[in-house]
Amino acid sequence: MKAFGFLSFGHYASDPRQGPDAKGMLTDALEIARGADELGVNGAYFRVHHFARQAAAPVPLLAAIAGSTKRIEVGTGVIDMRYENPLHLAEELAALDLLSDQRIAIGVSRGSPEPALRGWEAFGYTGSTDPRGADIARNKFDLFLRAVDGERLAEADPRQFGPGQRLRVEPHSPGLRQRLWWGAGTRETAVWAARHGVNLMSSTLVTEATGQTLGDLQAEQIDRYREAFAAAGHGWTPRVSVSRSVFPIVDAEDAMWLQLRRAEGSDQIGVIDGFRSTFGRSFIGEPDELIDQLREDAAVMAADTLMLTIPSQLGPEPNLRILSNFAEHVAPALGWQPNTQGPVTGYPLG
Template sequence: MKKIGFLSFGHWSPSPRSGTRSASDVLLQSIDLAVAAEELGAAGAYFRVHHFAQQLASPFPLLAAVGARTSRIEIGTGVIDMRYENPFYMVENAGSADLISRGRLQLGISRGSPEQVIDGWRHFGHVPEAGETEADMGRRHAETFLDLLRGEGFAEPNPQPMFPNPPGLLRLEPHAPGLRERIWWGSASNATAVWAAGAGMNLQSSTLKADESGEPFHVQQARQIRLYRENWKQAGHAREPRVSVSRSIFALVNDQDRAYFGRGESSDQVGIIDNMRAVFGRSYADEPDRLVEQLRADEAIAEADTVLLTVPNQLGVAYNAHVLEAVLTHVAPALGWK
């Protein structure tokens, strides 16, 4: 059994061929797609976060709106770039969004992706400390965020406050019970997966991975997941962790699908990203019976409990709902995913 959700990058473009020509289009259609996905029986609605780009950025207004319009589906990110975040304000935003959704928030956080601008986090007021890299800074922000989510008091109350205080040190409000266990770390390497296991975060294995062995993407990713689970067990955490992988999967069930995606089998791609040799996973697009056989051979999907389907959001809500329905109806049952 696997949870199946979608992951939207939230692109918009003024092109007349785009179904999302503005930020408003993307935000409103993202809410509508989450509602449609819930009606179809999908388990999750996840959104990417990119700053300085014509894509979804500040996630919490969108997450809160989705939470208010839905009742069952998990709502998450993949991922929030912690180099840009004030962990204190983020705890308040996350707590509010989680309470609006009644405990359905699943927040993916990470060091972040390659940027649109040079050192964009500096424009948000964040600078690495002496001896830190920007990645170190992102992990430090994440550790502070995790500590604050525990809801323990740390701030000395004013002896003459505007409003009465409870006894003892004060915590940030609103507090969202259980959210600390619903934080995921987006990892592109074995080392950061191990770090996430030690920190007690769920794992979002990235859409790309540091090429650490030259093997196919799904083989390296499966090894990363197994390493993560081993280190989780060694860390002695009481609960079972969750692991997600993201895939572009299109079941070709009509002529429109074949026109968009029926270009033959794809393969992994290797490139340099942020001075790192990385392997990018292939897309899957085929007739349902052949697609099932291809997905059965994906070792990382077999290791994960959650599969996030990356959707072409610029093709509009109706078509993306069709993409989800095709996988849920024609592929997932044959693979035993649901």
């Protein structure tokens, strides 16, 4: 592990007695990101969900964070392509990339199950023959990449430009593709992402249940991704992230997390989208114990970026304490140093 950040699910409540409301969630996210930047944490990443009391429309939040921090990378895990206009998304992310001095790490994918039945159709995106919408997500992603790469996709008005001219979406941010990630829950999808020349954001679960740990399943996924990326000859070094829930117990103030150990102390098997899947455990314990456990997690050690899933609904103070404890007592033993130079740019393969 060479970089770490936090991954927020952005939950909020209709009743402020049960947690932050929508505005509170957004302002808490901004405060947590500012505090994380001061700690030298590498990244602030946010889940994106629709028709739910969770974070959505990430660009305004990421822009606010980028505008009020100095070094921290801002990103998503992940934007659901089923709900997006590919060209509009390419415009928005190019603008965000330019304003943030290339401090973005934007994860996109087909997305996870949402509360709405075929909710993307309510957004105006119809025509999917797949009940999960994977077909339109991948078709949109292909068009999105072409726009990001600056391909001239629209015929120009000949009255203004003369005949035969074509236009690209603006603004254009050179190198933006190298700051895009695909969220993959299978080995096959990871290889697909490698062939498309984007970074890998290994999902919070794997849609397999073989008896192997999540870490071992993801490590195999990462190996296949890197082999496929190298074989494709893209000419640059990709990044790989995994996410984990980690709660260091440093003193009595942290003892509240021990109640999670019994419920979430081992990998879980469940069904998502009709597939038996492996979900990750929570790591809870004293720093030396966590260091040993994370070193034994093959995916954590294979990845260059670790995203800590945080209980954002509890507010800035406990979440910044989690990040501070991890940064001070755990992360240095795993190869991390405080972020003093800006966003991570990539690491050698292998």
